[in-house]
Amino acid sequence: MAGQSAAIIESKDAYFSYSGDGEPSPALSGINFSVKRGEYVALIGPNGSGKTTLLKLFNALLIPSNGEVLVKGISTTEEDKLPEVRRSCGMIFQNPDNQLVATTVEEDLAFGLENLALPVSVIRKRVKATAALLGLEMLLKQPPHLLSGGEKQRVAIAGVLAMEPDCILMDEPTAMLDPAGRHSVLNTVHALNRNRGIAVIHVTHFPEEAALAGRVLALNEGRVVADGAAKKVLTDLDLLHKIGLQGTTAGELAALLRLGGCPLPSHILNNRELVDNICTLAQNN
Amino acid sequence: MYIGTEQLTHTYMPGTPFATKALQDITFSLQQGCFALIIGPSGSGKSTLIQHLNGLLKPTAGRVFFAGQSIGSDKQALLGLRKKIGLVFQMPEEQFFAETVYDEIAFAPRNQGLTENEVEERVNNAFEKTGLQSASLLKRHPFQLSAGQKRLVAIAAVLSLNPEVLILDEPTVALDLDSRDHLFNLLAQLNQEEGLTIIISTHHLDHVAALADTALVLKQGQLMLAGSLDEVFSRRKALYEMGLSLPAVTEIMHSLAERGLPVSTCVYTMQKAKQEILAAKKRG
Numbered sequence A: 001m002a003g004q005s006a007a008i009i010e011s012k013d014a015y016f017s018y019s020g021d022g023e024p025s026p027a028l029s030g031i032n033f034s035v036k037r038g039e040y041v042a043l044i045g046p047n048g049s050g051k052t053t054l055l056k057l058f059n060a061l062l063i064p065s066n067g068e069v070l071v072k073g074i075s076t077t078e079e080d081k082l083p084e085v086r087r088s089c090g091m092i093f094q095n096p097d098n099q100l101v102a103t104t105v106e107e108d109l110a111f112g113l114e115n116l117a118l119p120v121s122v123i124r125k126r127v128k129a130t131a132a133l134l135g136l137e138m139l140l141k142q143p144p145h146l147l148s149g150g151e152k153q154r155v156a157i158a159g160v161l162a163m164e165p166d167c168i169l170m171d172e173p174t175a176m177l178d179p180a181g182r183h184s185v186l187n188t189v190h191a192l193n194r195n196r197g198i199a200v201i202h203v204t205h206f207p208e209e210a211a212l213a214g215r216v217l218a219l220n221e222g223r224v225v226a227d228g229a230a231k232k233v234l235t236d237l238d239l240l241h242k243i244g245l246q247g248t249t250a251g252e253l254a255a256l257l258r259l260g261g262c263p264l265p266s267h268i269l270n271n272r273e274l275v276d277n278i279c280t281l282a283q284n285n
Numbered sequence B: 001m002y003i004g005t006e007q008l009t010h011t012y013m014p015g016t017p018f019a020t021k022a023l024q025d026i027t028f029s030l031q032q033g034c035f036a037l038i039i040g041p042s043g044s045g046k047s048t049l050i051q052h053l054n055g056l057l058k059p060t061a062g063r064v065f066f067a068g069q070s071i072g073s074d075k076q077a078l079l080g081l082r083k084k085i086g087l088v089f090q091m092p093e094e095q096f097f098a099e100t101v102y103d104e105i106a107f108a109p110r111n112q113g114l115t116e117n118e119v120e121e122r123v124n125n126a127f128e129k130t131g132l133q134s135a136s137l138l139k140r141h142p143f144q145l146s147a148g149q150k151r152l153v154a155i156a157a158v159l160s161l162n163p164e165v166l167i168l169d170e171p172t173v174a175l176d177l178d179s180r181d182h183l184f185n186l187l188a189q190l191n192q193e194e195g196l197t198i199i200i201s202t203h204h205l206d207h208v209a210a211l212a213d214t215a216l217v218l219k220q221g222q223l224m225l226a227g228s229l230d231e232v233f234s235r236r237k238a239l240y241e242m243g244l245s246l247p248a249v250t251e252i253m254h255s256l257a258e259r260g261l262p263v264s265t266c267v268y269t270m271q272k273a274k275q276e277i278l279a280a281k282k283r284g
């Protein structure tokens, strides 16, 4: 089961309704997909499309009303295995202020481990190693509320990482951060994915962030409407526009320029690709 | 000289070991009907400044003025002020207290003593303006919403006040790009057609840069740059050094200019970028 291609998360025809009165349709309807070890999946979709609800199903904070969600082969309905499910799929939320609980960074990193009832020596070792990995050594004695937003998010990620998860679930982790904080968080998570093979599911409204993922999954009205390589899903501007989303700035501008008669390729996703292609065209003129 | 501050200083928890100087000697003034951006790294004092503009904090030193008057501690004057200045907090949850979305949006007009019919009209109007679709949302508890829906409800709850100045602290957090564009178009309309003064703090300058005319840049509690948008955005290097960035489309124009393409870099919209690039290609 632990092979390279083993699924960490499987969603089998999962439905979810917030049993509210007068609600026309469930928040999620018939979600089928799986995430493999080491994959980086960006989860996109308009406001209210079900992204947060789906992450909560993967973390067993919610249980599907129909269908099934499996984490490393364990159904999220198996209550005695919930600690293992939550350990292997840690969650990072949008607001860095709401997820740090302790009075110092060090205690915060140890918090989850203490709940696993690990020996003190193991806890110390893991806290040290995780802090080193994320460049937080200098901050260990600091109270979390004095850190910048980007630092707080990195501490939250470190807290999840110390649990040695197989997958990190992130719900708009950079939404509240300034550009510098955003960079540091994105670099951190991509490095963990690349170097440690930790799978990532990353909910974002920024096409530029989704473009960095290997795979992009788009939700609309509780259903999966696209699932494929970032290059494929994010350059399908017709589809994105139809569900109220947009491509990257570079991709959208390339499409406008094509309409204006510039023969630019249709796979352009980032600024560098756009600038290179425009300069090549200008030279050939 | 419509709204602004004079040598405003704010220290949180003064006289304790935790004292933090969040604003230092800030002086600026904005004209009625302007559309201003407040930019700065996190912790630079944006939210603190915004709360002063609504009379929610008391200056440690200096003063805040609105429509020719100091925002003092006179309670009556403050109440009048809050009817004219609408503030949407950085965390929408922080302003929710009603049991339903409807009551949340109805709170301000009810406080103004309107009839229930007038209140209903204000609520529906404000709700529709934000682009929220399903009317069934009005019956829900404000906490039973997705992140983006909460943000839009918080904005509707302030629009229903019919304010003269609208201040929004990082309003695009959690919005999808279409909702963001919808919000900005609404703000542009309120600004241009109804003459509202708009003040926004944000890290995300895409699209909003095309609507704003003025920018204030804060860093560590100090006002580093202030002026027209073109003036402030032309200081690209200074902005980088503060850890800030330009709108994505402006970045692209800078990169093209650096590679020798004869394009303007004061570009904040896709349409203008397209014109510039096509023209440069013809010339080049």
Ligand SMILES: Nc1ncnc2c1ncn2[C@@H]1O[C@H](COP(=O)(O)OP(=O)(O)OP(=O)(O)O)[C@@H](O)[C@H]1O
Binding pocket: A018, A020, A027, A045, A046, A047, A048, A049, A050, A051, A052, A053, A054, B143, B144, B145, B146, B147, B148, B149, B174, B176
């Ligand atoms: N606690 C709740 N009670 C009732 N309905 C809810 C609750 N939370 C979310 N919903 C509804 O479920 C649907 C999906 O919400 P969800 O939070 O998963 O969306 P999302 O894709 O994360 O949106 P956003 O981009 O705005 O965060 C929406 O229609 C929302 O209004």
Ligand SMILES: Nc1ncnc2c1ncn2[C@@H]1O[C@H](COP(=O)(O)OP(=O)(O)O)[C@@H](O)[C@H]1O
Binding pocket: B012, B013, B020, B021, B022, B040, B041, B042, B043, B044, B045, B046, B047, B048, B049
């Ligand atoms: N309620 C508070 N109590 C103490 N310090 C605060 C409080 N709010 C903000 N600060 C501090 O004031 C400074 C400016 O914060 P803030 O105005 O929130 O900045 P921004 O909105 O630009 O991120 C920061 O150093 C912050 O830690």
Ligand SMILES: [Mg+2]
Binding pocket: A051, A052, A053, A171, B146, B147, B148
């Ligand atoms: Mg959400």
Ligand SMILES: [Mg+2]
Binding pocket: B046, B047, B048, B090, B169
């Ligand atoms: Mg703030």
